[in-house]
Amino acid sequence: MKRLNQLKKLAVTTSLGTALTLATLGSSQAFAQDPIRVGVLHSLSGTMAISETVLKDTIEMLVEQQNAQGGLLGRELEAVVVDPASNWPLFAERARELLDQHEVDVVFGNWTSVSRKAVLPVFEELNGLLFYPVQYEGEESSKNVFYTGAAPNQQAIPAVNYLHEQVGIERWVLAGTDYVYPRTTNRILASYLQEEFGVAEDDIMINYTPFGHSDWQNIVAEIRRFGSQGKKTAVVSTINGDANVPFYRELGNQGIDAADIPVVAFSVGEQELSGIDTGPLVGHLAAWNYFMSVDTDANYDFIDAWIDYTGDEEAVTNDPMEAHYIGFNMWKEAVRKAGTTDVDEVRDAIYGVTVPNLTGGYAVMMPNHHITKPVLIGEIQNNGQFDVVWETPGTVAGDAWSDFLPGSRDLVSDWRAPMSCGNYNVKTGRCGGSRAAEEAAEALGE
Amino acid sequence: MKPLLACLLLFLTWLPSLSIAEEDVRAGALLEALDVRSFADKGEAISELAISEDPRTRYWLNALLDGSLQRTHEGRFVVVLNNRGRSWPVEDALTQEDLGEISRRELNRISINNSLRNQIRSLIAVADLYSEDLSLRRASAERLVGEVDEALAEFLAEHIEQETDRRVQQRLSLALAIYQLEQGELDAVAELHGSLNTDARIALSRAAAQEENPLLAQEAQAALSAIEQRLKMNRTAETLYFGLSMGSVLVLAAIGLAITFGVMGVINMAHGELIMLGAYTTWAMQQLLPGQPGLALLLSIPAGFMVSGLVGIAMERGVIQFLKGRPLETLLATFGISLMLQQLVRTVISPQNRTVVTPEWMSGSLVVNDALSLTLNRLYIMAFALLVFMALIYILRRTRLGLEVRAVTQNRAMARSMGIKATRVDMMTFGLGSGVAGLAGVALSQLTNVGPNLGQAYIIDSFMVVVFGGVGNLWGTLVAGMSLGIINQVIEPWAGAVVAKILVLVFIILFIQKRPRGLFPQKGRAAGD
Numbered sequence: 001m002k003r004l005n006q007l008k009k010l011a012v013t014t015s016l017g018t019a020l021t022l023a024t025l026g027s028s029q030a031f032a033q034d035p036i037r038v039g040v041l042h043s044l045s046g047t048m049a050i051s052e053t054v055l056k057d058t059i060e061m062l063v064e065q066q067n068a069q070g071g072l073l074g075r076e077l078e079a080v081v082v083d084p085a086s087n088w089p090l091f092a093e094r095a096r097e098l099l100d101q102h103e104v105d106v107v108f109g110n111w112t113s114v115s116r117k118a119v120l121p122v123f124e125e126l127n128g129l130l131f132y133p134v135q136y137e138g139e140e141s142s143k144n145v146f147y148t149g150a151a152p153n154q155q156a157i158p159a160v161n162y163l164h165e166q167v168g169i170e171r172w173v174l175a176g177t178d179y180v181y182p183r184t185t186n187r188i189l190a191s192y193l194q195e196e197f198g199v200a201e202d203d204i205m206i207n208y209t210p211f212g213h214s215d216w217q218n219i220v221a222e223i224r225r226f227g228s229q230g231k232k233t234a235v236v237s238t239i240n241g242d243a244n245v246p247f248y249r250e251l252g253n254q255g256i257d258a259a260d261i262p263v264v265a266f267s268v269g270e271q272e273l274s275g276i277d278t279g280p281l282v283g284h285l286a287a288w289n290y291f292m293s294v295d296t297d298a299n300y301d302f303i304d305a306w307i308d309y310t311g312d313e314e315a316v317t318n319d320p321m322e323a324h325y326i327g328f329n330m331w332k333e334a335v336r337k338a339g340t341t342d343v344d345e346v347r348d349a350i351y352g353v354t355v356p357n358l359t360g361g362y363a364v365m366m367p368n369h370h371i372t373k374p375v376l377i378g379e380i381q382n383n384g385q386f387d388v389v390w391e392t393p394g395t396v397a398g399d400a401w402s403d404f405l406p407g408s409r410d411l412v413s414d415w416r417a418p419m420s421c422g423n424y425n426v427k428t429g430r431c432g433g434s435r436a437a438e439e440a441a442e443a444l445g446e
Numbered sequence: 447m448k449p450l451l452a453c454l455l456l457f458l459t460w461l462p463s464l465s466i467a468e469e470d471v472r473a474g475a476l477l478e479a480l481d482v483r484s485f486a487d488k489g490e491a492i493s494e495l496a497i498s499e500d501p502r503t504r505y506w507l508n509a510l511l512d513g514s515l516q517r518t519h520e521g522r523f524v525v526v527l528n529n530r531g532r533s534w535p536v537e538d539a540l541t542q543e544d545l546g547e548i549s550r551r552e553l554n555r556i557s558i559n560n561s562l563r564n565q566i567r568s569l570i571a572v573a574d575l576y577s578e579d580l581s582l583r584r585a586s587a588e589r590l591v592g593e594v595d596e597a598l599a600e601f602l603a604e605h606i607e608q609e610t611d612r613r614v615q616q617r618l619s620l621a622l623a624i625y626q627l628e629q630g631e632l633d634a635v636a637e638l639h640g641s642l643n644t645d646a647r648i649a650l651s652r653a654a655a656q657e658e659n660p661l662l663a664q665e666a667q668a669a670l671s672a673i674e675q676r677l678k679m680n681r682t683a684e685t686l687y688f689g690l691s692m693g694s695v696l697v698l699a700a701i702g703l704a705i706t707f708g709v710m711g712v713i714n715m716a717h718g719e720l721i722m723l724g725a726y727t728t729w730a731m732q733q734l735l736p737g738q739p740g741l742a743l744l745l746s747i748p749a750g751f752m753v754s755g756l757v758g759i760a761m762e763r764g765v766i767q768f769l770k771g772r773p774l775e776t777l778l779a780t781f782g783i784s785l786m787l788q789q790l791v792r793t794v795i796s797p798q799n800r801t802v803v804t805p806e807w808m809s810g811s812l813v814v815n816d817a818l819s820l821t822l823n824r825l826y827i828m829a830f831a832l833l834v835f836m837a838l839i840y841i842l843r844r845t846r847l848g849l850e851v852r853a854v855t856q857n858r859a860m861a862r863s864m865g866i867k868a869t870r871v872d873m874m875t876f877g878l879g880s881g882v883a884g885l886a887g888v889a890l891s892q893l894t895n896v897g898p899n900l901g902q903a904y905i906i907d908s909f910m911v912v913v914f915g916g917v918g919n920l921w922g923t924l925v926a927g928m929s930l931g932i933i934n935q936v937i938e939p940w941a942g943a944v945v946a947k948i949l950v951l952v953f954i955i956l957f958i959q960k961r962p963r964g965l966f967p968q969k970g971r972a973a974g975d
Contacts, residue, residue, distance in 0.1 A: 047899060049797040167560070178944050209943040212903060214894035215695070217688045217821065218938045230648040242799055242895045249804070249893075253811055253821040259564040277803065282512075283560045300551050304532075313531055379559060381513050383529045389485075389559040 035078040036071075036341055038063055039098040041109025041119070041130075046086025047212060050242055051320070052111050054271060055133060056081060058321045059108045061309040062328045072335055080104050088118045088444055095119040099126040105341035106131065106331055108324055112240075113137060113181045117443035120145070120436035129343050131331065133323035135266060135288075137184035141400040141413035141422030142436060144343075146350070146369045148327035149320060150289055151398040152188050158375040159264050159287035160189060160236065162390050164197050167262065169234040171203040173223050176238035178208040180443060185238050185266070192404045203231065213243045216250040224254060227261040235263040244268050245276050248284075258283025258379070269318035273384040281380045289359070289373040290322035291386040296360040316384070326363045326371065329355040351416055361395055368413035368422075370398025470540050473500050477523045477539060480510070480556050489562055496569050504573065506539065511566050515539060516553045526553070568593050572601075580611055587617035592645030594625040624649045627666075630658075635665045640672060642680065642816035647673055680817040685935055691824035693931025694831035695893065697924055698886040699904040700911035701835060704923040705879035706758075708912050709842075709855050710872065712766055713777045716784035717908060718901025720880045723757060724750035724887020725896045726791065729800045740805035743888070750884040757787075758880020762873050784901065791898045799897035808892060827889045834885055835924055841878070842920065851875050855918075914954050916964030926965055930954075 040059050042052035063079045071077055080102045084091040091110065098104045099122065106129045110116045113136050123130050123144040135150040163169040174189055176182025186206055193199040205226050207219060227233035239247055244265070251263065264285040270292045273281075292303065299317075302325065307315050334350035335341055350365050357363045363371045372395040378386025401411040401423070410427045414420075421431035476498055479491035492510070495503055505525075509515035514526040516536070523539035533547040558566070571586035571593075594602065599622060606618050623637035627649045635653070638646045650673070653666035699721060706714045714720075727750040731742040761783055769776045808826055811819040842848035853861040854871045862868050887900070894900065915926030930950060938946040961967070 045792060045797050045898075050799055050897070053797060207942060210947065212895075212899075213943060214903070215692050215934075215943075217691065217824070218685070218935050219943065221684060221688070222939055228644040228648070230651065242897065245799070245895050246893060250821070253809060253823060254819070255811060259560050259567075262560060274801070276801070280809070283563055295554060297551075307532070385529075387513065387555060387557045389557065 035076040036073070036335075037102060037104040038077055038079050039102065039104035039107035039109070040079055040081045041084060041091065041094055041098060041107050042081075042111070043086040043115075044081075044083040047241055048086040048111050051271060052086075054318070055108075055111070055320055055324055057310065058306075058324045059328065061305065062325065064309075065305070066332065072332060073339070073341075084115065088112070088114050091115040091118045092122050092440070095122040095128070095130075096126070099123070099128045105129070105343075106346075108133070108327065110134070111320070112179070114179060114443045116145070117180070117440045119440075121440050124434055124436050127343050129331075129346065131324070131327035133320040133327060135319070137181045137188075138400055138402055139184060139405070139408055140439075141368055141415075142434070143347075143415055143420075143422060146327060146330075146365070146371075147398060147400075148323040148330075148363075148371055150373060150375075151370055151400060152185055152402055153399045154289065154370075154373050154375055154396050155266055155287050156185050156189055156236075157192060157404075158392060158396070159266070159285075159377060160193065162287075162377050163234050163236075163262070163264060166390060167234065168232050169262075170199070170231040171227065171229070171233040172199065173205045173207065173226060173233065173235040174238070175207045175209070175219070175223070175235055177213075177240040177243060178210055179240075182208065182238035182240070186236075188402045188404050189236060195404065209239065209243065211241060211243065213239075214246045216247050217254075220247070220250045220254050220256065223261065224256055227256075233261050235261060237263050237265040238267060239265070240267045242272075244272050248276055248281050251284075252280030258285075264377070269320075270316035270384065270386070271318045273380065274314075274316055276384075278380050278384045279382050282382055284380045285377055285389075286380070286386055287375065287377050288319040288386075289375060290319045290357070291376055291378045291388060292317045293378070293381075293385045293387060294359045294376075296358065298356060298360070299358040302358055322358050326355060326357055330363070330365055330371075347415070363395070364397075366397050367416045368398070368400045369415060370400060372397045469500060472498070473502065473540055474523075476500070477506065477515075480515070481517055485559050485562060488556075488558065489565060492562065492565060492569070502540075504570070505542075507566050507570060509539065510556060510558060511563060511570075513555055513557070515556045517556065518548060519552050519554070524548070524553070572598070575605060575609075575614075580614075583609075583611060583614050584617070587614045587621070591617060591621045591643060592624060594621050599625045620646060627653055630662060632659075632662055632665060635662070635669050639669045640676065642673065642676060642818075644816070647677075677817055680815070684818055685939075686932065687820055687824075689932030689935040690928060691821075691828055691931070692935055693928035694824075694828040695890065696907055696911050696931055697927030698827070698831045698834065698889055699883075700908040700915075700923050700927055701831075701838060701920070702879045702881075702883035702886060703908045704912050704915070704918075704920055705838070705882065706876055707909070708918045708920075708923070709851060710875055710879070711773075711855075712876065713773055713780065714761075714766075714879075715777060715781040715905065716761065716787060716901075717880075717883055718903070718905035719784045719787040720754040720758060720883035720901070721887040721890060721904055722791065722896075722898070722901040723754045723787070724884030725802070725891040725900055726795065726800070726887070727753045727884065728888050728891040729802050729896050732803055739803040740807060743805055743808075743892075746888045746891075747885065750888040751881040752884075754884025754887065755877045755881030758883075759873055759877040761880070762876040766876065767869065767872065784905075788898045788901070797898060799895045802891040802896050804892055823892050827892065830885075830889055834882060835920070838878075838882065839920060847871075847874060847878075910951075910954055913958065914964055916966035916968065918968045919964075919966045922964055922966035 038059065040056050042056040043049050044053055044056060060079050063077045066072060066077050080098060082094040082098060084094045098107055108131045110119065110132050111134050116132055120142055124142060128144055130145045131148055132145055133148050135155050138151040172193060174186040176186055190204055193204060223235060262283065262285055264287060266287055268286050269288060303317055306317055307313060330350060330353050333353045333355060334346045338345040338349040351367050352364065354362050354364045359374055361374055363373060365371055374395050375392045376388050377390040378388050381387050400413040401408045403409045410425050411423045412426055413422045415422065423432035425432065476495050479494060480488060482488055495506060506515060509525045516526055517523055524536040524545060525539050527535045527537060533549050535547050536545050537543060538545055567589060571589040574582045574586040577583055602618055602622050606615055609615050609618065619637060620641060620643060623634040624645050626634035627638060638650060650666045650670045654663050654670055656663060703717045706712050728743060728746040731746045731749060732739055735742040765779050766776060769779060804823060808823045811821045812825060813819045842851060850866050850871045853866060854868050858868055911927045911930060912923055914930065915922030934946050934950050937949055941949060
């Protein structure tokens with residue numbers, strides 16, 4: 001019994017210990033007044049480090065390149081890096097530290113939606129500027145955040161359109177990690193599939209797993225059974241982070257071939273695949289707005305610069321890196337246009353700013369703080385790369401509020417004067433105002 | 447794509463008859479036709495290629511299949527030999543002449559999608575029915591089930607007679623019967639009776655649902671019910687297998703703790719990190735022996751044991767022995783060590799996950815029948831877990847060390863007065879428990895991600911299994927691990943993975959309330975407090 005009592009104390013000491021180690025990590029010192037400061041808010045340790053570390057490196061590389069070209073407005077750029085350590089509440093503290101103590105002019109950061117929700121109130125309170133580079137669930141528009149990753153209409157919706165129209169999918173498995181992004185995306189998708197394609201409820205299977213899930217045998221077997229009922233089936237995966245590695249390994253081991261049940265993933269890119277032998281996965285799909293295999297000179301130049309910067313011949317690039325590349329260049333253009341780094345003036349200057357993306361087109365910043373992107377569907381190849389099998393004819397503008405959710409379809413976002421509102425309801429003619437604080441509390445489970 | 451298989455009969459009879467020069471002009475045109483944007487046109491071009499009598503057809507189809515058929519910016523067709531890095535070695539697709547390395551910027555892939563991949567595989571499968579290699583023929587026959595069309599049906603009906611291998615014959619008959627059933631032939635139902643094959647079941651359920659032929663529908667329905675019955679049994683067997691395999695992972699992770707915590711009473715919070723070190727040892731071994739993942743994995747078994755065992759001994763000597771009888775301090779100290787070990791790995795190796803390659807013989811699955819196949823990696827790990835368990839039981843029951851361990855843990859003072867060096871036994875026991883944690887790490891590297899956080903994912907589960915099984919009892923750990931695995935896998939299909947985990951935890955809490963000493967409580971003096 002004594003030992004059991006000791007066990008009960010574990011929970012307390014675990015959280016205490018984590019907090020202690022985190023406090024010693026990642027604080028940076030103050031700098032001289034002169035340079036323009038670029039904050040980087042990405043986890044360098046913990047579960048999300050696998051994905052976020054390269055994004056920190058990307059911004060550092062872009063800053064270095066810009067300095068080599070003489071900086072911005074004649075001033076040097078300086079990256080200020082902090083480590084929120086995959087700890088959602090710590091993201092808010094670190095964001096405050098960046099804006100308050102280091103007085104950064106702009107922040108590039110976050111990966112998970114819950115971490116973004118956590119920092120929203122801080123950015124709105126201190127009037128900071130955040131560029132968020134990852135595909136997300138939408139249903140949000142903040143005056144202080146620019147969303148350079150895909151909204152659902154720039155990734156999820158085109159992907160299921162492709163599967164339905166080109167591959168003839170009639171039965172759907174929506175599998176995801178158990179948190180806000182997969183849940184919202186799957187809600188949008190389920191409603192879209194039923195409304196647009198008339199898919200019966202029986203033909204949709206929804207499954208959630210915890211972060212870092214590793215025992216996939218039962219779920220994969222269930223998918224196999226669900227998919228062998230005579231109707232062509234596909235899996236739409238919003239499984240996040242390193243849980244994907246054992247998931248795909250199990251798919252391979254149970255012999256689920258892409259020709260029978262294709263899996264289309266929204267969170268699996270080159271970075272995640274670099275951890276597995278992709279031989280058995282050839283033909284499974286991913287929907288992104290960029291692939292490393294895209295055949296353009298701009299892309300090859302970016303890859304070469306990245307390989308030189310990291311000193312790793314096998315280094316891979318991925319979609320959120322491109323989003324940072326676009327976001328950084330947009331911010332740069334806006335600063336040039338405004339002639340200052342003042343947040344309000346940069347924000348007013350950035351609408352309509354157009355910069356080249358890496359896939360041979362251009363990205364435009366829209367008044368709803370989202371950008372235009374091409375949508376690409378790629379199939380996994382045996383070398384861990386994707387081969388594009390389909391793409392939208394032009395670019396698609398990001399939509400902050402989904403047209404397929406009740407309540408959300410009446411909202412529009414336009415941050416230009418005179419509307420200056422992120423959630424204007426066209427039916428009632430009212431602006432909903434910011435709910436950042438409540439949303440953050442909700443996401444953090446407080 | 448089915449009509450395309452009709453063209454195959456020609457493709458099967460190709461003869462290398464034309465002169466090389468003529469061949470090359472024709473071949474160039476065939477390849478040219480592949481370089482189109484539309485996948486439908488590409489599909490046509492592939493069938494054209496298949497019926498050409500060019501001896502290199504197979505080579506091109508294979509290159510197309512694995513994405514190595516590419517075109518340089520000058521328009522020359524090449525086959526990429528290795529697509530890693532920035533420049534790739536290539537050879538000419540027509541002459542197979544070595545062209546050295548070409549920058550990937552200069553190359554465009556002739557891309558294919560899933561449906562073309564399927565088409566090519568079926569084309570190759572039909573050709574392979576003539577292969578000398580039995581395993582190739584079997585794979586081909588397997589592939590053709592559910593892919594038969596009119597032309598192929600005719601061909602198969604004749605070909606089955608020539609085939610000598612029974613399994614290939616059976617598969618081909620099945621493939622043929624499915625086609626015949628789709629055509630409404632009543633005899634086909636008998637052939638499909640009892641088959642667990644998915645395509646067969648789908649064909650039967652379609653036949654049962656149609657209304658033009660009531661007799662056929664009736665027969666099909668009867669066959670279908672028999673199949674459903676068998677499927678149910680297979681499903682139960684499958685769930686049991688999943689449970690046992692998950693259970694063996696739990697047992698492996700917990701068994702080291704059953705020694706350090708269960709037998710010695712040390713609350714070792716760094717147990718998870720000892721597992722992690724074992725997994726990293728596997729990775730390091732594979733780095734040392736590139737290209738031989740299997741050998742590296744086998745060598746990792748002793749190496750992982752040594753690494754984690756030595757770290758365990760160092761922990762025992764350096765910290766734990768001074769904290770004897772102060773469990774709270776031990777807990778905090780080992781927790782500190784666990785954080786240090788994690789940070790050490792992060793700093794020295796990388797904060798990111800490392801890739802551990804699964805050897806060929808551990809990938810894929812053992813096919814029992816059409817509805818039941820057992821994944822090989824888990825089968826091996828199950829066997830490994832049992833082996834480790836047996837070895838530990840043997841050590842504790844039958845060796846001098848085991849005797850001393852039991853003596854020291856049951857009555858330290860008495861054991862010492864009998865001349866046993868208790869401190870040495872402590873050290874060896876802790877080293878043994880830690881080494882076994884390392885073994886668990888070696889096994890887990892085949893199932894989960896090898897990263898600095900690996901240990902944290904298993905520490906709670908490990909304590910759970912040990913406490914549930916009854917502290918200090920190895921058999922308890924085995925039974926507890928296996929039953930938790932099975933319970934989890936039985937609940938998971940209807941409750942989901944998240945809820946299943948919660949339910950198992952709730953179950954354990956309730957169980958511990960009722961029986962605080964777990965499944966197999968220690969009795970008599972060994973029970974201690």
